[in-house]
Amino acid sequence: MSTQIAKAIVDGILTGGVYALMAAGLTLIFGVMEIINIAQGILVVLGAYLSYVLQVHLGIDPFIGLFFTIPIMFLLGVGIEWVFIRRLRPQNRTALSILVTFAVAIVIEGLLTLFFSADLRTLNAWYIDESVHVFGFYLPYIYLFGFGLAVVLLGALYLFLYRTRTGFSIRASVQNRTGAELIGIDINRVSAITFGIGVGVTAAGGMVFGATNSFNPNSGYDLISRLLVIVVLGGLGSVGGALIAAVAAIVIEDVTAVVWSPVWASTMFFGVLILVLLIRPNGLFGQQAARAQ
Amino acid sequence: MSTPSAPSSEQNPGKSPSSASPTAQPVPGASARVLPSGRKAQWVVTGAALVVALAFPLIFSNPATTSVAMFTLLFVAASSAWNMFSGYSGYTALGQAVFFGSGAYFLANVANLWHMQGGVGVFALVPLAGLFAGLVAVPVGWISLRTRRHTFVVITIAFFFIFQLLAYNLTGLTNGSAGMQLPIPPWLAATYNTYFYFAALGVAIIAVALSWAVRRSRFGLELFAIRDDEDRARGLGVRTGQVKLSAFVLSAVVTGMCGAVYAYYLGSIYPPFAFEAIFDVTIALMGFFGGLGTVSGPVIGALILEPLQQYLNLQVTSGGVALILFGVLFLLVIRYLPQGIIPSSAEILRNVRARRAEQGGPRASQPDQPTVHVTGPEETPESTTLGEVGK
Numbered sequence: 062m063s064t065q066i067a068k069a070i071v072d073g074i075l076t077g078g079v080y081a082l083m084a085a086g087l088t089l090i091f092g093v094m095e096i097i098n099i100a101q102g103i104l105v106v107l108g109a110y111l112s113y114v115l116q117v118h119l120g121i122d123p124f125i126g127l128f129f130t131i132p133i134m135f136l137l138g139v140g141i142e143w144v145f146i147r148r149l150r151p152q153n154r155t156a157l158s159i160l161v162t163f164a165v166a167i168v169i170e171g172l173l174t175l176f177f178s179a180d181l182r183t184l185n186a187w188y189i190d191e192s193v194h195v196f197g198f199y200l201p202y203i204y205l206f207g208f209g210l211a212v213v214l215l216g217a218l219y220l221f222l223y224r225t226r227t228g229f230s231i232r233a234s235v236q237n238r239t240g241a242e243l244i245g246i247d248i249n250r251v252s253a254i255t256f257g258i259g260v261g262v263t264a265a266g267g268m269v270f271g272a273t274n275s276f277n278p279n280s281g282y283d284l285i286s287r288l289l290v291i292v293v294l295g296g297l298g299s300v301g302g303a304l305i306a307a308v309a310a311i312v313i314e315d316v317t318a319v320v321w322s323p324v325w326a327s328t329m330f331f332g333v334l335i336l337v338l339l340i341r342p343n344g345l346f347g348q349q350a351a352r353a354q
Numbered sequence: 355m356s357t358p359s360a361p362s363s364e365q366n367p368g369k370s371p372s373s374a375s376p377t378a379q380p381v382p383g384a385s386a387r388v389l390p391s392g393r394k395a396q397w398v399v400t401g402a403a404l405v406v407a408l409a410f411p412l413i414f415s416n417p418a419t420t421s422v423a424m425f426t427l428l429f430v431a432a433s434s435a436w437n438m439f440s441g442y443s444g445y446t447a448l449g450q451a452v453f454f455g456s457g458a459y460f461l462a463n464v465a466n467l468w469h470m471q472g473g474v475g476v477f478a479l480v481p482l483a484g485l486f487a488g489l490v491a492v493p494v495g496w497i498s499l500r501t502r503r504h505t506f507v508v509i510t511i512a513f514f515f516i517f518q519l520l521a522y523n524l525t526g527l528t529n530g531s532a533g534m535q536l537p538i539p540p541w542l543a544a545t546y547n548t549y550f551y552f553a554a555l556g557v558a559i560i561a562v563a564l565s566w567a568v569r570r571s572r573f574g575l576e577l578f579a580i581r582d583d584e585d586r587a588r589g590l591g592v593r594t595g596q597v598k599l600s601a602f603v604l605s606a607v608v609t610g611m612c613g614a615v616y617a618y619y620l621g622s623i624y625p626p627f628a629f630e631a632i633f634d635v636t637i638a639l640m641g642f643f644g645g646l647g648t649v650s651g652p653v654i655g656a657l658i659l660e661p662l663q664q665y666l667n668l669q670v671t672s673g674g675v676a677l678i679l680f681g682v683l684f685l686l687v688i689r690y691l692p693q694g695i696i697p698s699s700a701e702i703l704r705n706v707r708a709r710r711a712e713q714g715g716p717r718a719s720q721p722d723q724p725t726v727h728v729t730g731p732e733e734t735p736e737s738t739t740l741g742e743v744g745k
Binding site: 155 | 497502507508511512520646675684
């Protein structure tokens with residue numbers, strides 16, 4: 062039993078890292094632009110399909126393929142922001158952003174269904190099938206590699222946000238959009254870059270998701286609900302919060318599956334959010350009373 | 355604090371007085387007798403719509419048509435109910451399927467418990483199912499309404515998934531994924547749908563009438579005050595907590611009734627049909643599409659979108675193409691009618707009229723003309739939605 066729990070915890074931490082990678086984009090986009098990107102779930106799936114195409118048709122390893130998929134997704138993100146988000150009127154931007162990004166998600170889902178049908182796909186590589194033996198249990202290599210990738214990319218994101226000029230602009234816009242505008246930050250440019258980064262990072266999350274799960278164009282719905290829970294749990298706009306929330310929620314889910322029953326595991330995942338919000342309405346690391354209506 | 359709220363706070367002072375004054379006066383009921391011509395036209399349209407709705411199954415007897423019509427009416431009701439809370443209060447709820455499913459399972463459980471025979475009698479349970487959904491909404495609303503805006507949206511989604519998972523897991527109440535059977539009505543195939551059509555029509559009428567009544571009432575004004583500025587409304591003495599929860603529960607009651615009719619029509623109920631994520635989004639889209647916060651908006655939205663969706667599903671064999679068409683349609687509507695059909699077309703109409711007046715009249719360069727023209731588009735969506743109550 063105790064080894065099972067230990068394995069559940071290790072699994073949870075490793076999977077949580079990958080979910081943090083997918084959620085980082087969502088929370089960053091929210092932080093800067095105050096919009097909920099409902100399309101994030103299907104963009105993860107799109108990232109998985111891009112890796113799939115590169116692997117099947119060009120024989121490129123999924124990890125190497127990231128050098129292509131991340132820039133592609135970055136440009137896609139900039140495009141979505143430029144075409145759809147920027148034009149929204151400020152009065153009911155929040156509500157409309159949910160609608161617009163949902164419509165974008167539907168279109169992407171439709172395109173994916175058209176090109177790939179609704180069949181389940183998986184990525185293939187030696188590290189997906191083989192496992193490593195550590196501390197008395199077996200772990201597929203992909204979980205370790207995926208976690209490593211998450212750490213590297215989140216680290217890079219951290220350095221970008223805290224050590225570069227554009228990063229300063231983004232963080233300034235998170236803290237106070239009007240203030241940032243007043244001191245001469247080009248908010249449109251920052252928004253486009255943020256959306257691009259948020260979507261670009263998702264390409265990596267999508268690749269690992271595709272390597273650890275079978276996916277079809279429908280997979281986006283389950284993903285977006287989980288990502289939203291993680292992002293709110295961590296505090297909207299906080300990348301570090303998203304990381305901790307992702308690991309915590311998934312560890313709790315995995316441990317519940319072992320000690321109680323797999324049937325109730327997912328319920329716990331969502332239940333954690335409600336319990337936490339009862340005590341902290343802004344999430345674990347949300348700004349206090351931030352953005353009161 | 356942030357830019358999105360800054361322009362809206364610019365808007366608020368502009369629209370609050372203009373919106374408050376026309377609505378604040380009709381509330382005592384004094385001006386209700388003097389119907390302006392626009393309102394008379396609204397009564398005529400409402401009456402005509404009712405006549406058409408009542409006569410519909412007599413004219414179109416094809417079961418496929420009446421089935422689409424019934425679903426459309428259920429969505430008219432559900433979307434109006436959603437709008438009654440989310441549209442009026444500004445709290446976007448994306449978990450209404452919780453109440454839809456609660457109503458559906460309540461009907462299934464009670465009908466089986468009492469060994470009811472299929473027939474018109476089962477419809478008597480529909481209002482009870484609504485009340486049950488309202489009961490469910492009390493704790494759900496109490497917890498989720500502690501949060502605001504985005505967090506509220508996400509917590510309603512979380513509640514939705516919890517309830518869907520509960521429907522799978524609480525096998526004693528729901529029989530899990532094996533589903534529950536409901537009593538089978540003894541009606542002939544030719545008239546089978548008609549019974550459900552009128553049941554759905556009844557729920558739809560209740561929903562729209564409630565939505566209209568709430569909009570005219572002090573309660574409705576309080577909801578709009580919360581939408582515009584919750585903290586200020588609170589400061590002015592609106593019991594925001596109570597008001598929000600009441601609207602949430604009221605909306606859940608109607609949604610639960612829809613779920614009950616739906617379950618009885620299907621004859622069996624399974625967790626993914628009772629608690630459907632698409633339902634959450636669809637009713638919200640219909641509300642947005644027609645016009646958030648208006649009475650007729652969700653009705654129009656449902657009347658257009660539900661038949662369109664059913665048609666696309668039937669005609670376009672490839673699921674991908676149907677999704678793309680649907681998504682592109684939404685993007686176009688958001689682009690060109692960002693307030694929804696009703697307010698945006700009112701805005702466009704007003705602009706056209708102003709332009710025509712400018713061109714046609716010899717005194718086009720009257721000093722007050724330009725000011726009318728400038729303020730018109732700015733305040734149109736809000737002031738029409740708030741001012742012309744019967745809309």
